[in-house]
Amino acid sequence: MKILVVDDEQDMQTLFQQRFRKEIKEGLANFAFANSGEAALQYLQQHHHEAVLILSDINMPGMSGLELLQHIKQKYATPPPVVMMITAYGDSENYNTAMQLGADDFLTKPIDFQLLKEKLKIKVNG
Amino acid sequence: MSGELILAFFLVRYFRQSQPDSSPFKKWDKQLLQTMYVIAALGVLDLVVFKNSVLNWVAHFFLLGAIGIAYVLPELRFFRNTVIAVLPFAIVSFLTDVVGLIHTPFFQKIEDYFEIIQICTVAWMIAMLIGVNKQRKALEKERQKREIEEEQNRFIAARRAELETMVAARTSELLTQKEELEHALMELRETQVQLIQKEKMASLGELTAGIAHEIQNPLNFVNNFSEVNKELLDEMEHEVDKGNMAEVKEIMKDIKENEIKISQHGKRADAIVKGMLQHSRLSSGKKEPTDINALADEYLRLSYHGLRAKDKSFNATFKTDFDESIKEIEVIPQDIGRVLLNLINNAFYSVNEKKKAWSQTPNTDRYDPIVYVATKRLDGKVQICVKDNGMGIPQKVLDKIYQPFFTTKPAGQGTGLGLSLSYEILKAHGGELRVETREGEFAQFIMELPFASVDKV
Known part of the structure; x- marks a missing residue:
């Protein structure tokens, strides 16, 4: 399973790699990272057939996670990639906008990796 | 008509008319008027019965009486000069008649002298009366001047009082205004302090959300990486048991890197909190x-x-x-x-x-x-x-x-x-x-x- 993580914090990459250490080693998950919305779109253009799941931060410099979500949902209608939003701001406004734009899930920081792993399993299997 | 009656008449009239309304002498006004009528009646009688000796004595009586009153009553002191003018004539006239009555031959002998003296007294009387009149006029002028001055003084005093009232009113008005202004100034100063504080808080408020977020982010990393390290240590323990030292070394390297990240993010949060505290602290x-x-x-x-x-x-x-x-x-x-x-x-x-x-x-x-x-x-x-x-x-x-x-x-x-x-x-x-x-x-x-x-x- 290919997972694209979009976050402007560089250390998120390290964190994901270590948290999914086993899964990466066992080949269950394959991670790609983008540190901005623009970079994420660029990546998708090049590898859109690969991306199965996108995890995106909302509050980023430049293109926000919500803009990215909108772009993805408009551009890649078939098959629609699974987009999960991750944000430090768990306010209802962000949540509603994300849901309206077609987000598949909404998580708040700090990320509960146990919960994330379960959700990912369901997405992949279901 | 005898000169004595005419003089007596005018003296009484003079007394009566020259008194100001406020004078206590006014209470005699009626009596004086009656006296004038009596003298006038006697004068008419005198014209009819010429050279009546009784009437002559009565005339002496009125003239000397009028002169006497002016001397006795303090209210008539003002007329003394007039009286002095008349006095010699009255006395000489009286003495002439007295001497004439007592010793007619002697009187006839010195009658010429009496006439000369009498003329002198008339002259004296006229001169004196002119002087008195002049003096009286001067006094009157002086009095009028004083009255005008007094009037002016009264006016000035009234004006002054008025001005003083106005000044007092204005002063109290100014004092009230001053108090109001001071109050307003105080309020303005308070408002200024509040506004400065508000501005400060506004800029702090703008920062608060960001600061919270910026602290939350490093804290998340601190928590996440320390959890990861715990997992890695478990894993490392497992690998040590298996004797897979290459893998152990690999994990150890990761743990070290993570420790550095924990420290970095901790410091990042620390710096933000310090900055925030410094901003919110009241200026020393x-x-x-x-x-x-x-x-x-x-x-x-x-x-x-x-x-x-x-x-x-x-x-x-x-x-x-x-x-x-x-x-x-x-x-x-x-x-x-x-x-x-x-x-x-x-x-x-x-x-x-x-x-x-x-x-x-x-x-x-x-x-x-x-x-x-x-x-x-x-x-x-x-x-x-x-x-x-x-x-x-x-x-x-x-x-x-x-x-x-x-x-x-x-x-x-x-x-x-x-x-x-x-x-x-x-x-x-x-x-x-x-x-x-x-x-x-x-x-x-x-x-x-x-x-x-x-x-x-």
Whole structure:
């Protein structure tokens, strides 16, 4: 399973790699990272057939996670990639906008990796 | 008609008419009038029965009586001069008749002398009366003058009283006004203090969300990485048991890296909290040696994080160019921090507005918002520049930007006190603030602060 993580914090990459250490080693998950919305779109253009799941931060410099979500949902209608939003701001406004734009899930920081792993399993299997 | 009766008549008439209404002598008015009638009647009688000796004596009686009254009554003292004029004639006339009665032959012998004396007394009387009249007129004139003066004095006194009342009224009015003004001034001072505090809190409020976020982020990393390390240690234990030392070393390397990250993010949170505390702390009002580069850097980061958290789409690059030869300068750090925060916030606001406007109009070239903070050591002073490539300041508002309550931000978004307070703070430090700008291109605020006495090397 290919997972694209979009976050402007560089250390998120390290964190994901270590948290999914086993899964990466066992080949269950394959991670790609983008540190901005623009970079994420660029990546998708090049590898859109690969991306199965996108995890995106909302509050980023430049293109926000919500803009990215909108772009993805408009551009890649078939098959629609699974987009999960991750944000430090768990306010209802962000949540509603994300849901309206077609987000598949909404998580708040700090990320509960146990919960994330379960959700990912369901997405992949279901 | 005898001269005595005529004189008596005029004397009585004179007494009666010359009395002012206020005189106590007025109570005799009726009697005097009656006396006048009697004398007039006697005069008529005298004309009819010529040279009646009884009537002659009566005439003497009235004339001497009138003279006597003028001497006796203190109210008639004023007439004494008139009386003195008449007296010799009355006495001589009386004596003539007395002598005539007592010794007629002797009288006939000296009758000529009596006549001469009598003429003298008449002359005396006329001269005296003229004198008295003159004196009386002079007195009257004097009296009138005094009356006018008194009238004037009364008028002046009345006017004075009136003026004094007016002055008193005006004074009390002024006092009330003074009190009102003092009260208003006090209220204004209180309001000013409150406004300054509000402005400070507003800039702090703008930062709060960002600060919370900026603390939350590193804390998340601290928690996440320490959890990861725990997992890695379990895993490492497992690998040690298996004797897979290569893998153990690999895991150890990761743990070390993670520890470094934990420490980095911890320090990041620490710095933000310290900066926030310094901003919210009430100014000590005391100058102290301050590292101006560190202060500028700290507020640049605070402002950036604050705006980033507040506006989800906010994005800007910031660059610094600090002159490391500036060690410490004597300033009130909280105050100068506020100036820096105001100028930097404005700069970020400006580039963000330009970016928003840019995204709404078709542009072929990219816009990269940049805020630039630089310090420079000059002769005896330090220059701090805050430059942005934002909206710039239109010429027409350029001379208003330091006015209190002037703001170009939408209602409710700016207090309009930022630059005005900044200006005041710099003035209080003996420094200055000026701006260079081109509308639509850039704005550069340049503050200059004297080194003061301390320049520690």
